[in-house]
Amino acid sequence: MPKIRPRSDLRNNFAEISKLVHESGEPVFLTKNGHGDMVVMSIEKYESMKFESEIYEKLKEAEVEANQSDERFSHAEVFHSLRQRIRKEN
Incomplete structure (x- = not known):
């Protein structure tokens, strides 16, 4: 309440x-x-709410982008790409 x-x-x-x-x-x-x-x-609650709001905004952007393209990636393709990026940065 x-x-x-x-x-x-x-x-x-x-x-x-x-x-x-x-x-x-x-x-x-x-x-x-x-x-x-x-x-x-509290500041902690505010920051938590702000973080959640930013996540929802990013998910909304991703959904809009996904609806504008037929290109899809498998789980393996996504993680392979991420691993390559991490290796290049290190």
């Missing part, structure tokens, strides 16, 4: 909110006049 607090709690109960976001790993939603205003989360 989402944690929803008034925006004034950020000023008045900062330590409590900080502890809450770090221990639970979940964001706290702050309201202003009863309406959503901000989200507070």
Whole structure:
């Protein structure tokens, strides 16, 4: 269940909110006049969400590219190519 607090709690109960976001790993939603205003989360959670978003974006790009081409590679071909690149870099 989402944690929803008034925006004034950020000023008045900062330590409590900080502890809450770090221990639970979940964001706290702050309201202003009863309406959503901000989200507070730990840096770890933010970085994790950003990383996941970047992965989904790369997968979306790959899907679009795959739909524009009929060229396909087998598992063996892909890993052979990767191994060759690694050897060249080392």
